[in-house]
Amino acid sequence: MRSIGEMARDSGLGVSALRFYDRAGVLVPAWVDPVSGYRWYEPGQLEEARMLACLRRAGMPLADIRLVLASWSGADTGLVRELLKAHLHRLEQGLSDARGEFSALRALLDQRENVMTSLRNTTVRLSVAAPELAAALDAVRFAASTDPELPMLGGVLFDIEGESLRVVATDRYRMAFARAGVAGHDGGRVQVIVPSPLADAMRALLDGEGPVRLSLDGGRVSLEAGDRQVAGQCLDHDFPDYRRLLPRVGGRRAVVEVAAFRRSLDTGPVRSGEVGAPDLSVLRVAGGGAVTLCADADEDPNRIAVNREFLLAALAAGARDRLILELGAPTTPIAIRRPDDEDAFSLLMPVRLDH
Template identity: 70%
Template sequence: MRSIGEMARDSGLGVSALRFYDRTGVLVPARVDPVSGYRWYGSAQLEEARLLARLRRAGMPLADVRLVLAGWSGADGDLVRELLQAHLRRLEADLSDARVEFSALQGLLAHRENIMTPSRITIRLTTSARALAAALDAVRFAAGTDPELPMLGGVLFDFEGETLHVVATDRYRMAVARAETTGYDRPSAQVIVPAPLVDAMRALLNREGPVQLDVDGDRVTLETGDGQASGRCLDHAFPDYRRLVHLPTGSRALVDATAFRTALENGPVRTSEAREQGAASHDLSVLKVADDGSVVICDDGDDDQNHIAVNREFLLDALAAAGDDQVIIEFGVPTAPIAIRLPGDEATFSILMPVRLDH
């Protein structure tokens, strides 16, 4: 007999997926402990679980999965082949449709870029070292590292009147902060500062006092009393982050950042399933808001469609960037991002995409 954890390890199906397939009657354990509810699987079920994992990775609908498993068990090879071929035809048709739509979008994008060629940017402003350091510290952790998405490999500097907004995202999380400035009151302008240059700038911001930030075309320069950091901006367009930060109304919980980090580090986790080829799995923390308004880290097996699963490492990064004081964790619907905010500072926050659980 295999425990559910051993079956997950040996089959390629996550524990949450095994529970899901038990509830739906697709792969029922050989034995369930009547007291603890713990699931045990027979040795003969491993082959079926591995088949199920392959069908799952191929994205086969649950109704067809049932038929494939029935045909496989009954040695009905013709049925299994027809179901596999039918699913492959659907995937190929969907891919063909997607290629047509993406080709049209590429044409629209090229036309849009041709009529939106940016003019040369010239900016000179002053801000405080403390304000700029705090803003960069609040967002740097969210900058992307994927070489296929170079436009996310830095921090957006969004100049809007006498406010500098800084933004970073890697698609799965986003962080936003701001610093007040003087000396620039023209229309909004944006540049993307590459992550290594952001780090060089941050290293010069450890003393109090004013600092000067200049943008001249594709070059950005920070001058402080300790030196200068200068380099080229990334020659890409950044996503319209303002469209991404409007979240559905939900519940808010005030938590102690240090205590909550400790609870996350020592609390229960689940392992995500890699849904993309070559992708790595990661630890998930499943959260809910209790009746008393506190945030609870759910135990393994505490399943509810209203619980929200997030990448634990990403949430720890966001809490570390927020500091050691209290933070507000804002929940919307289970499919919407959660937000981590600082009390009294609505302009500094990060959002974190949820991870889908199988229920």
């Protein structure tokens, strides 16, 4: 007999996935300990588990998977072949439809590809308080992307308008936003994307209390702090319109003591995803407004799963002893705000719980 841990290791399915497929009647263990509830599997079930993992990775619906597994042990594999063929056809049709939609989208992009050019090809000279810019960079830097397939997200957006500098970073799964006041800019809106290494070099200069000088000249940005300077080329890409993603204040708000909450994340239940997936922390707002971690068996419909590593990084970037967590529906981003400065916040995309 194989333990559930051994089955997870050898099949490519996580322990929580195996529990889910047991409850769904798809892959039922051969024996369950009546006292501990621990699941055990026969050696022959490993092949079914590996096939189940393959079919899920291929996106086959659970109802069809159940039929495949039910037919697998029979002498006639015709139904299995027909189900695989039908699913492959759906995938091919879906890809064909997606190609058509993307062609239409590219045509729209071609029509407006130069609209944003004026936002980043302007000469600007302004000053900003070093502590404010340092705090803004610290609040957002963790959310910048490292995905080479999305170079436009591989930096920090500087969005200048009036007397305000908005600093934004996102990797699609999280977004962080902060503001700093500026002086000396009386023109229109200007946007540039500062590459992450250059943003880090800028942050290293911001160790004083006085103002620093930020200059934008076409595609080049520089920061002067006293007799020290860093400069470099901005990313030649357009940044997503982050304003459409900004959260409205609302939902279930809870004030958390950061140190205690971090300890609960370190020691509390963690939901392990399938192979290659991140570990998740599953949150809910309990009575009295406290945020608690859900155990694996907790089926609270309002629970929200989030990438545990991302949550810990957002708490650190919040740089406060207390932070406000806003939790809405299980599909709504989690907002993390500072009680004394709600203009600096981060968003974490929730992770769908299939099991």
